[in-house]
Amino acid sequence: EILDKQEFYDWSMSNPDFNRLFEEYEKSGFELKIAPSIDRIDPSNGYVFGNIRWITHSENSKLGAIAKHKMEEQLR
16 A cells, blocks of 8 residues: 555654654754654555654664564574
């Protein structure tokens, strides 16, 4: 399932986490590691309301690396 683009924009602009993260990102001079990044709470589900949240790019990268490591361990 894919979110409607305008609904996603509206949700993002009214989301306190997005606004806080974007303000911090802007104050940093646009440092990539603290850029707002959308995250799926449950990676097995899609990008749908109730399963997405705003976190930093750095946090999202870390979660992706952890998930990849866990998957590799399961395959062993």
